[in-house]
Amino acid sequence: MKIPDKVKIGFKDYVVNRVDGPVISDRLVCYGDITYDTGVIRLQNVDLSEDMEQCAFIHECVHGIDDVAETNLTEEQVEKFSKGLYALIKDNPEIFKK
Template identity: 35%
Template sequence: MKIPDKVRIGGIDYAVEYENRLMNGGGQGLRGQISYSNATIKLDPNAQDEQGKKQTLLHEIMHGIAEHFDLPVRTDEDTIDKLAKGLYMVIVDNPDMFKSDD
């Protein structure tokens, strides 16, 4: 799995960017953050290794999907994190499944 420059969620292209020392409104450090209003997903490159960045990207994508479909888990960090880690394992363990037939 590679980290793209952008990812489409619900018909909206989200730019994937890197930003050092991401913080939430309360001053707590974050590994990643999605902004629906700016259509961006930011990853902190120094807060994690490459595998962590990929898992964090999937975590933020899961937030985007949950928000798009108005799912009740959209703010449930624990559930979103478990779904993202599970999806990451499927992608890593089955790489051929995600290759184009073209």
């Protein structure tokens, strides 16, 4: 999977920024975060495997979907769902091609 520089989630456009070092969000060290108001997804760019970086991207996109859909998922629900979605995408890339 190629992580894009921009992604559209619902009606919102997000810029995807990679940062050197850990992402700090709400005083916690994270692999990534999403800021709904400014339309920015930040991903840690150092010390992550390709799988971890891609899974972190999917995780933040699930947060974006949750925001647009107003489903109020907990962090644990987002974590579990994003891991499952990432596995589906990684294990079945042919279903996403024309």
